[in-house]
Amino acid sequence: MAQEVFSICFMCTIRCPIRVLVENDDVKWIEGNPHVPGIEGALCAKGSAGLALLHDHERPQHPMIRTGPRGAGEWQKATWNEALDYVGDRLKEIIKQHGGQSVVFGERTNLNTHISKTFVKAIGSPNHFTHDALCKGSVNTAFRSLTGFTDAQVGVDYANTRYIVMYGRNIFEALEIKPINNLLNAMEKGAKLIYIDPRVSITATKADRYLMIRPGADLALNYALIHTILKEKLYDAPYVRRWVKDLKELQAFVSPYTPEWAEAECGIPAHEIVTLAREAAAAKPAVVFHYGYRGAHHPNEIYFRRSLIILNALMGSIEAKGGIFFKKGPKAFGLGDIRKYTEQELPKVKAPRFDGSGHDKFPIADASHGNPQMLAHAILNEDPYPIKALFANRFEPLQSIPDAAATRKALDKLDLIVAIDVNFSEIAWYADVILPESMYLERADSLQLVTGLKPQIYMRRQAVSPRYDTRPAWLILKQIAQRLDLGKYFPYETIEDIWNFQLQDLGVTIEDFAAKGFVALTDQTLLWDREKGIKFKTPSGKFELVSALMESAGFPSFPPYTPTPKSDNGAFKLMVGRGAAHTHMSTQNNLYLNELAPENFLWINTGAANHLGIKDGEVVEVVSPIATARIKAKVTDFIHPEAVFMLHGFGKTVPAQTRCYLKGASDALLQENISDRVGGSPCLDATMVRVRRPK
Numbered sequence: 001m002a003q004e005v006f007s008i009c010f011m012c013t014i015r016c017p018i019r020v021l022v023e024n025d026d027v028k029w030i031e032g033n034p035h036v037p038g039i040e041g042a043l044c045a046k047g048s049a050g051l052a053l054l055h056d057h058e059r060p061q062h063p064m065i066r067t068g069p070r071g072a073g074e075w076q077k078a079t080w081n082e083a084l085d086y087v088g089d090r091l092k093e094i095i096k097q098h099g100g101q102s103v104v105f106g107e108r109t110n111l112n113t114h115i116s117k118t119f120v121k122a123i124g125s126p127n128h129f130t131h132d133a134l135c136k137g138s139v140n141t142a143f144r145s146l147t148g149f150t151d152a153q154v155g156v157d158y159a160n161t162r163y164i165v166m167y168g169r170n171i172f173e174a175l176e177i178k179p180i181n182n183l184l185n186a187m188e189k190g191a192k193l194i195y196i197d198p199r200v201s202i203t204a205t206k207a208d209r210y211l212m213i214r215p216g217a218d219l220a221l222n223y224a225l226i227h228t229i230l231k232e233k234l235y236d237a238p239y240v241r242r243w244v245k246d247l248k249e250l251q252a253f254v255s256p257y258t259p260e261w262a263e264a265e266c267g268i269p270a271h272e273i274v275t276l277a278r279e280a281a282a283a284k285p286a287v288v289f290h291y292g293y294r295g296a297h298h299p300n301e302i303y304f305r306r307s308l309i310i311l312n313a314l315m316g317s318i319e320a321k322g323g324i325f326f327k328k329g330p331k332a333f334g335l336g337d338i339r340k341y342t343e344q345e346l347p348k349v350k351a352p353r354f355d356g357s358g359h360d361k362f363p364i365a366d367a368s369h370g371n372p373q374m375l376a377h378a379i380l381n382e383d384p385y386p387i388k389a390l391f392a393n394r395f396e397p398l399q400s401i402p403d404a405a406a407t408r409k410a411l412d413k414l415d416l417i418v419a420i421d422v423n424f425s426e427i428a429w430y431a432d433v434i435l436p437e438s439m440y441l442e443r444a445d446s447l448q449l450v451t452g453l454k455p456q457i458y459m460r461r462q463a464v465s466p467r468y469d470t471r472p473a474w475l476i477l478k479q480i481a482q483r484l485d486l487g488k489y490f491p492y493e494t495i496e497d498i499w500n501f502q503l504q505d506l507g508v509t510i511e512d513f514a515a516k517g518f519v520a521l522t523d524q525t526l527l528w529d530r531e532k533g534i535k536f537k538t539p540s541g542k543f544e545l546v547s548a549l550m551e552s553a554g555f556p557s558f559p560p561y562t563p564t565p566k567s568d569n570g571a572f573k574l575m576v577g578r579g580a581a582h583t584h585m586s587t588q589n590n591l592y593l594n595e596l597a598p599e600n601f602l603w604i605n606t607g608a609a610n611h612l613g614i615k616d617g618e619v620v621e622v623v624s625p626i627a628t629a630r631i632k633a634k635v636t637d638f639i640h641p642e643a644v645f646m647l648h649g650f651g652k653t654v655p656a657q658t659r660c661y662l663k664g665a666s667d668a669l670l671q672e673n674i675s676d677r678v679g680g681s682p683c684l685d686a687t688m689v690r691v692r693r694p695k
């Protein structure tokens with residue numbers, strides 16, 4: 001008889017709840033947790049391919065210590081004691097000679113991040129960073145500048161929306177199951193989806209209206225929308241009067257930005273812009289101008305994200321049913337909070353961060369996440385001090401940070417690189433030590449608090465025993481800390497110890513998760529009172545158009561619009577993104593997913609391709625200011641003539657990953673490392689490239 005285990009998927013960081021059927025310590029079936037509304041059994045292709053990762057012999061099977069030059073693939077198989085001693089000994093030496101700040105620890109935010117942060121503080125380093133700035137740093141700063149909340153504290157009420165506008169938020173490919181199901185239900189009930197992208201993505205094909213925009217010109221469109229909304233008084237007047245500060249300044253600022261002006265800049269006809277403003281206003285406040293994640297990463301990104309959030313405020317949709325809302329945690333319902341190990345008394349760290357986050361280089365970026373795009377600069381220039389060791393835990397600096405060649409060069413300067421990974425990623429292959437983590441079906445992790453209109457807690461339970469000699473990261477970090485005599489900061493032996501600690505203030509027990517895999521902390525939905533109760537966390541307590549946060553750092557809230565330069569003959573904006581079959585750069589070697597999408601292609605407009613003599617399917621060279629790559633062309637009418645597009649995550653160089661080895665091209669190699677210094681994100685869609693037939 002198969003046994004049912006409720007857990008949490010980790011084929012990507014959306015972390016959908018799953019139900020796993022296990023027989024004889026092997027996984028027979030994975031599906032979405034049927035008890036969770038919005039999930040109800042659904043799983044994406046990547047989630048199903050968790051089975052292939054479990055059984056993959058092309059992943060690290062035991063700890064490994066490098067014996068040859070970095071990246072040469074010469075390894076010595078090690079026991080856990082040998083590998084952990086190796087890391088412990090080197091770390092002790094480095095900290096003694098160069099101080100704790102010389103150690104940088106990067107990870108994709110995960111359920112055990114409170115343990116990683118404890119580890120970094122315990123060794124005396126300020127240098128924990130997450131992927132966040134690379135993903136949505138400027139969204140985060142934009143929200144803080146206007147509302148005082150981070151983007152992570154904001155959600156979209158897809159289920160009840162009546163009108164949703166997405167700018168490169170390619171939700172049906174760069175997917176999240178629950179939001180998609182809720183959105184599809186809303187669309188069945190009549191909600192309208194408007195999609196704006198220089199490329200006809202799958203989401204464009206499902207939209208009620210698709211608008212092809214010039215790459216990088218979304219801000220012009222939004223200023224014209226705001227212009228129209230203010231001029232025609234289409235906004236939610238009582239809401240705006242009550243909550244929105246500095247409307248007059250906004251009005252004066254947008255007055256020159258007419259729909260006709262925007263048409264010339266962004267290519268969307270003026271009458272379409274006016275229609276969009278009027279249609280959205282007719283559905284208010286159940287309207288969403290989606291603030292997005294990744295589409296449209298350009299140097300003006302902070303102002304683009306701000307303009308999107310401002311459109312929501314004008315529609316009165318912030319804290320409205322069918323709009324966007326501030327997520328509520330257990331405290332909002334008068335309950336205790338989930339505990340974290342970072343709450344304990346930890347050594348005080350005086351050194352500034354290595355990346356200038358929240359400091360000189362990115363004064364208003366969120367320093368609790370950092371700015372990983374500064375990694376190569378900090379190492380190569382010893383700015384602000386020498387960096388000697390890097391931990392990459394569930395993070396891939398060689399593919400997730402622009403200008404991979406610079407990153408690789410910087411890594412050569414380090415004394416120690418430790419990779420904690422489930423794959424032979426580029427960084428694992430370049431590391432000194434690989435500490436293989438058990439994959440998610442083989443391990444349990446810290447609990448997940450999902451805040452929202454109804455907060456819930458989810459549990460990742462171990463479904464089967466590890467196939468190979470691997471361990472969970474929460475144990476690996478404790479065992480390294482013990483070798484540095486810092487074990488006292490990790491007061492647990494088992495996952496149950498961690499769970500009991502996390503739950504102690506909540507009146508919930510481990511047993512409560514048995515029936516459905518999660519615990520709902522309330523059955524109430526909480527939206528704040530739109531007349532009296534919205535608790536903006538800005539100095540004024542209002543939605544601040546002129547932002548105290550930005551102005552205090554010397555950044556204007558409304559600088560004049562800078563036009564996007566016209567691409568000349570043969571130069572294109574390189575846009576990147578995700579497809580439904582892969583997670584970033586983690587899954588290209590997965591047996592099932594590799595079959596679905598074995599390589600990436602360069603989308604190029606038919607007219608532009610004809611002009612350059614490029615044929616569909618032919619291998620072309622993409623030349624950026626810093627690198628050249630070869631990739632097959634996909635010649636299509638479905639992309640703007642000023643842009644080319646490729647999927648992120650290909651062009652891998654690790655021979656141990658035989659299925660994806662040298663397939664397609666790596667975007668990180670081609671992208672220049674330019675940042676939006678106000679918002680904090682690198683501009684991943686802003687590199688200009690030329691395309692040519694190979695000589």
Ligand SMILES: Nc1nc2c(c(=O)[nH]1)N[C@H]1C(S)=C(S)[C@@H](COP(=O)(O)OP(=O)(O)OC[C@H]3O[C@@H](n4cnc5c(=O)[nH]c(N)nc54)[C@H](O)[C@@H]3O)O[C@H]1N2
Nearest residue numbers: 168169170174175215216293294295296577578580583584
């Ligand atoms: N299958 C899958 N799903 C995922 C993930 C995954 O790895 N795989 N990752 C998750 C994560 S971490 C994230 S951040 C989200 C990302 O979710 P999205 O941000 O929706 O995803 P991207 O694939 O980056 O989509 C970028 C889109 O922006 C468009 N774009 C580029 N430049 C411009 C521009 O100037 N203007 C406009 N309007 N559009 C532009 C591109 O053509 C592309 O279609 O997806 C999440 N879901």
Ligand SMILES: Nc1nc2c(c(=O)[nH]1)N[C@H]1C(S)=C(S)[C@@H](COP(=O)(O)OP(=O)(O)OC[C@H]3O[C@@H](n4cnc5c(=O)[nH]c(N)nc54)[C@H](O)[C@@H]3O)O[C@H]1N2
Nearest residue numbers: 108134135394395396400420421423425584585586648668
């Ligand atoms: N050039 C370029 N850079 C980008 C992007 C882009 O489109 N182009 N997108 C940006 C975005 S939106 C994001 S969110 C980030 C994502 O950046 P990353 O977080 O670096 O990417 P992921 O693919 O999510 O996974 C990183 C690593 O985690 C490993 N991994 C997977 N599962 C586990 C596990 O259970 N345990 C451990 N220890 N390791 C595991 C994978 O093998 C991989 O090496 O990249 C950003 N950077």
Ligand code: SF4
Nearest residue numbers: 009012015016044047
């Ligand atoms: S979106 Fe797919 S891969 Fe990501 S957590 Fe959900 S089921 Fe897993």
Ligand SMILES: [Mo]
Nearest residue numbers: 135136293294
């Ligand atoms: Mo992301």
